[in-house]
Amino acid sequence: MNNPLILITNDDGIYSKGIYSLQKTLSEVGDTIVVAPDGEKSGVGHGITISDPIRVNDFGNKDGFSGYAVSGTPADCIKIAFNALLERKPDIVISGINRGANIGLSVLYSGTVSAAAESVIQGVPAIAISLDDWLSPDYSYSSKVAKKIVEIVLSKGILPNIVLNVNVPKTPNGKAKGFRITRQGTSNFVEEFDKRTDPRGNYYYWMNGEFSPKENNPNIDDVAIRSGYVSVTPLHCDLTSYSSISHLEKWKELENDIE
Amino acid sequence: MNNPLILITNDDGIYSKGIYSLQKTLSEVGDTIVVAPDGEKSGVGHGITISDPIRVNDFGNKDGFSGYAVSGTPADCIKIAFNALLERKPDIVISGINRGANIGLSVLYSGTVSAAAESVIQGVPAIAISLDDWLSPDYSYSSKVAKKIVEIVLSKGILPNIVLNVNVPKTPNGKAKGFRITRQGTSNFVEEFDKRTDPRGNYYYWMNGEFSPKENNPNIDDVAIRSGYVSVTPLHCDLTSYSSISHLEKWKELENDIE
Numbered sequence: 320m321n322n323p324l325i326l327i328t329n330d331d332g333i334y335s336k337g338i339y340s341l342q343k344t345l346s347e348v349g350d351t352i353v354v355a356p357d358g359e360k361s362g363v364g365h366g367i368t369i370s371d372p373i374r375v376n377d378f379g380n381k382d383g384f385s386g387y388a389v390s391g392t393p394a395d396c397i398k399i400a401f402n403a404l405l406e407r408k409p410d411i412v413i414s415g416i417n418r419g420a421n422i423g424l425s426v427l428y429s430g431t432v433s434a435a436a437e438s439v440i441q442g443v444p445a446i447a448i449s450l451d452d453w454l455s456p457d458y459s460y461s462s463k464v465a466k467k468i469v470e471i472v473l474s475k476g477i478l479p480n481i482v483l484n485v486n487v488p489k490t491p492n493g494k495a496k497g498f499r500i501t502r503q504g505t506s507n508f509v510e511e512f513d514k515r516t517d518p519r520g521n522y523y524y525w526m527n528g529e530f531s532p533k534e535n536n537p538n539i540d541d542v543a544i545r546s547g548y549v550s551v552t553p554l555h556c557d558l559t560s561y562s563s564i565s566h567l568e569k570w571k572e573l574e575n576d577i578e
Numbered sequence: 579m580n581n582p583l584i585l586i587t588n589d590d591g592i593y594s595k596g597i598y599s600l601q602k603t604l605s606e607v608g609d610t611i612v613v614a615p616d617g618e619k620s621g622v623g624h625g626i627t628i629s630d631p632i633r634v635n636d637f638g639n640k641d642g643f644s645g646y647a648v649s650g651t652p653a654d655c656i657k658i659a660f661n662a663l664l665e666r667k668p669d670i671v672i673s674g675i676n677r678g679a680n681i682g683l684s685v686l687y688s689g690t691v692s693a694a695a696e697s698v699i700q701g702v703p704a705i706a707i708s709l710d711d712w713l714s715p716d717y718s719y720s721s722k723v724a725k726k727i728v729e730i731v732l733s734k735g736i737l738p739n740i741v742l743n744v745n746v747p748k749t750p751n752g753k754a755k756g757f758r759i760t761r762q763g764t765s766n767f768v769e770e771f772d773k774r775t776d777p778r779g780n781y782y783y784w785m786n787g788e789f790s791p792k793e794n795n796p797n798i799d800d801v802a803i804r805s806g807y808v809s810v811t812p813l814h815c816d817l818t819s820y821s822s823i824s825h826l827e828k829w830k831e832l833e834n835d836i837e
Contacts, residue, residue: 328742362625363622363625369621373785374775399613402770424815427624433623442685459698460836463836502816503818511661526628526632553823553827555818555819557760559811560737560813560816562737565760572730577753
């Protein structure tokens with residue numbers, strides 16, 4: 320039997336420490352291949368590159384770490400890996416380890432989660448993994464978490480079309496209290512725009528944001544990690560608000576012709 | 579009583595014909611303000627600009643059409659409009675009219691839909707509107723559809739946190755048969771990568787895709803427009819797959835400690 324083929328990507332870019340640690344640890348589980356953005360692509364969501372050409376460069380081999388550096392987004396990396404770079408589809412895709420959590424509504428902006436979503440759209444199970452530590456991330460424990468979940472998914476499978484969105488807490492001893500299966504919450508970043516003037520006298524803005532917790536249910540993603548647990552949220556790509564359909568079907572105005 | 583304030587954006591860019599037609603028609607309903615990308619941003623999904631500065635330029639007044647041209651994404655346009663450019667939040671946001679439908683899984687890649695989603699995240703009702711005609715779009719009928727739906731939402735309100743994703747069909751006589759309340763389907767674009775060599779001998783790829791219909795239920799978005807109806811899909815920002823939670827809660831392996 321062949322080793323499982325594990326495709327690794329992220330949105331922090333191929334030079335980031337999180338993807339390096341992930342590849343090192345997952346090479347104990349199967350054959351790994353890295354296809355990741357050639358620079359930071361945080362916040363690009365499920366963006367894809369359709370108006371510009373896409374470049375692919377061999378990253379070379381750096382201390383056993385090798386892969387392809389792609390000039391596009393994380394979702395581009397999955398599309399081009401599946402359709403142009405790999406000889407066969409991987410058995411699993413894992414995206415991360417992201418520097419900073421991907422929880423609540425910020426999931427929508429996450430290139431890390433979107434790469435995993437792109438993979439399940441194309442029929443391959445996928446995991447997104449993030450560490451809730453922006454300032455001084457140490458990826459050793461979260462890499463073990465990734466390994467454990469990859470091993471479970473490879474042995475048991477997951478439901479079709481589901482992304483597992485895994486968030487690892489920052490804790491004093493570096494370890495979590497355990498796992499919690501969670502829901503995506505409604506907490507979000509609240510943005511401010513910092514207006515500045517450039518050396519030529521033209522103004523510009525920087526977007527800056529601060530995470531604003533709104534939830535307290537223990538089974539919500541951001542509450543779980545704040546309580547020291549690894550949060551595992553099953554996500555899908557169906558945005559339909561089923562509970563709103565009957566409400567809209569009562570809109571009698573829609574029965575009238577447009578002039 | 580003040581006129582309603584209507585914020586208009588899109589992902590095809592401020593120069594596109596769809597946003598111009600939309601603004602002209604909606605100026606009959608209220609005070610309009612345009613804050614839109616300064617160039618085409620199709621396919622950027624819910625991307626936001628956090629690693630680069632954002633520029634805002636006054637588009638000037640061109641035949642009664644005026645607005646702000648923003649160097650970022652459609653979601654950036656909403657954030658900067660609400661937090662830096664407008665004196666008060668608008669009563670409604672409408673995003674479009676997009677050249678080409680936003681249906682099925684392609685909703686995830688759509689900057690048009692994401693701008694509307696960003697608005698509802700910030701508490702303002704929002705509509706995304708697209709015309710299923712890429713080659714020779716005529717926005718006159720779809721602008722009337724937009725006006726009708728904006729008037730309904732302004733008079734009745736919609737459920738909180740819901741985006742109305744409206745897709746207008748291309749029909750021989752330019753009119754639709756009526757409206758259908760629909761669900762987001764699973765149809766999607768299937769991509770190919772066209773590998774080319776540039777004048778300096780380096781290779782690059784173009785992503786190209788073709789829409790691949792998979793659905794036949796009349797209450798699915800792409801089936802509705804193919805049948806000549808305006809599709810109205812209520813979308814929300816909760817990606818949780820609730821039906822998967824009990825499945826994952828049976829994963830006993832998660833109860834074991836990580837070494």
